[in-house]
Amino acid sequence: MWNWRERLYRIIYEADTPLGKLFDVVLLALILLSVVFVMLESVKTIDEKLHQVLYYGEWVITIFFTFEYIARIVTIKKPFRYIFSFYGIIDFLSTIPLYISLIFTGSHFLLTVRAFRLLRIFRILKITRYIGESNKLVKALKDSKAKIFVFLFAVLIIAIIAGTLMYLIEGEESGFKSIPASVYWCIVTLTTVGFGDIAPVTPLGQFIAAIIMIMGYGIIAVPTGIVSAEYTKTQRSVTVNDENYVHVNTSSCRNCGASKHRDDAEYCHKCGTVLHPEEEVF
DSSP, X not given: OOOHHHHHHHHHHOOSSHHHHHHHHHHHHHHHHHHHHHHHHTSHHHHHHHHHHHHHHHHHHHHHHHHHHHHHHHHSSSHHHHHTSHHHHHHHHTTHHHHHTTTSTTOXXXXXXXXXXXXXXXXXXXXXXXXXXXHHHHHHHHHHXXXXXXXXXXXXXXXXXXXXXXXXXXXXXXXXXXXXXXXXXXXXXXXXXXXXXXXXXXXXXXXXXXXHHHHHHHHHHHHHHHHHHHHHHHXXXXXXXXXXXXXXXXXXXXXXXXXXXXXXXXXXXXXXXXXXXXXXXX
């Protein structure tokens, strides 16, 4: 029989069991709810009406994450690996602000520290464990980086040339006070943002601006097409029926914390520890 630490470890650190999936779903819901509470609290009209509800709601969520943080520490054999890991630091920083407020009430510094609570949103990234396609998407982005870099370099050259032309055509009277300012206008126009702080007034300048605006729509589509093509290529080359395809799961080693083990793995690929000393149905 497993002891309570091993049972709790599988629930918290793994998502291949029913309870593990349920825990992650509840955790994700509370993260989103916490972010919503913080956002609503920043709206004065809403905070005036629902301050008590938001305050006590934050306390309930904070207490839950406090127990979760402690549980993550006590269930792992090497707790310092988690404490000083990326998520461990975020978990700690996102939990302490409300406790600090009990001591330093009204402190302006506290408001800055409480902003760290929004970093809980990073834990939403753990939902990638449910999406088998995420690895293919990452691979497609990596394979596309050279093409995207060349494309962005070409866009930069276009922005410099067009910005220089607009500086010569429009001049300082129209707001194009320098070549860098003109290049800034060109980039804003190419990306279809259009802040409106600088605008051409001459017919020739407006004609060039119209061409740049039309080019902007095409420029937006190019990176998407590059990544889509690479993703399609990856989709074809790595399939479930491919003999080189390796199925991995969310099994996490309790000794070293390593993840991404094969479905048929019995030992950790990093430290050699037995992954499941005794199988048990929850």
